[in-house]
Amino acid sequence: MPPNPNTVLLIAVLASFSTPFMLSSINVALPVMAPALGLDAMTMGWVSLSFLLSSAALLVPMGRAADVFGRKRVLTLGFALFTAASLFCGLAAAGWQLLAARVLQGMGSAMIFGTSTAILTAVFPPERRGKALGWVSASVYTGLSLGPPLGGFLAQSVSWRAIFLANVPLGLGVLWLIRARLAGAEWKGGENETFDLPGAALYAAALAALMYGLSAITAPPGILSAAAGAAALLLFLRRETRIANPILNAGLFLRNRVFAFSNLAAFLNYGASFAPGFLLSLYLQYKEGMSPRQAGLLLAFQPVFMVIFSPWAGRLSDRKDPGVIASAGMALTAAGIACFTVTGAGLPLWRIAAGLCVLGFGLALFAAPNTNAVMGSVEKRHYSVAAASLGTMRLTGQMFSMAVVMLLFSVFIGRVQLGPGAAEGLVSSMNAAIAVFTVLAAAGVLASLKRRR
Structure with a gap:
């Protein structure tokens, strides 16, 4: 008996929730973590970058491994590794221990990202796929929504370690679901192929x-x-x-226009939109004097809009051209990011809130329709590699986003601990980064439109 598609959807939703929750929680908790572990400004960036680096480096190889050896098998191993690494992160006593555990977390995530989306695509028919992917996007943004306020609460009232430890029961629950509800099921795309x-x-x-x-x-x-x-x-x-x-079929990029430009648009989208949340968290706490909880509540505007509009955008992409919807989302993303420029009069909170709402709506319009376009453009045997490729674009975009910030930190701040004395350098870094990210998002509009010609 084939597995219930709704069970697969639940597993994909839980899989898609955990990593965004942790990433957005950590951004808010970094100012609390830094003195506890002796992290300077550059090392703070590596708390996110180490995870993204290992995850992006292994996503495509793990997607190919899933097609060859079995998607459920790779998904199960990935969740086991991710859960164990989350425990190690929560127990870290020094900066290097935390970074090492984050690398292991990234490895586990690489095994999860592509396989969960590939299995979901395999069990849902094309006419229902966009709706299912919309719920997955909503779960990503629910993690982003709950991350800042809940992460700020945990960091301030419990401990920053609780952010990592919260993933342990979640991971164990998913492993139980896989074992109990997907017993006997397996999905492969390259039965007689080698790795x-x-x-x-x-x-x-x-x-x-x-x-x-x-x-x-x-x-x-x-x-x-x-x-x-x-x-x-x-x-x-x-x-x-x-x-x-x-490992990676070059023909998908060279001969499949929709696949190639949808992946490029994803890289530009995440490259533009990831680091602004990191910068705003630091700005609100170091420049405006907010607590982690207060900063987290304000930053939650963006993912709340994503949660509200992602299922609708996914359903819309089942009926309308996903490329048009995603292109509109990219344009709104550029407009939202531009709102975060610090002028001579400062950056009023109302402008931050408005920019976060516009950015959240834009990302909701982009994510599920763009994923639907990618998965609908390839054969079933390429599902895992296609999902992994799209995940790689997301993670390399996020890595590039953080790399831009770290480059600007090295120019304007240097290797010092952030504090009120470094506020001027933080603002200079932030303005330069926002300019770069606005241009990237505008370029993403062109890439998204290009796939339709």
């Missing part, structure tokens, strides 16, 4: 070196790392065009 382990290792090393280099591009080691990563990525792409069972 290219050397190619997977080359891809992971190339992407990790490239993104690390971008985050430290002002120093000679960063330049060398970025150059080595770019060269290794070119070697990987050359290898993939010459083997029978590649």
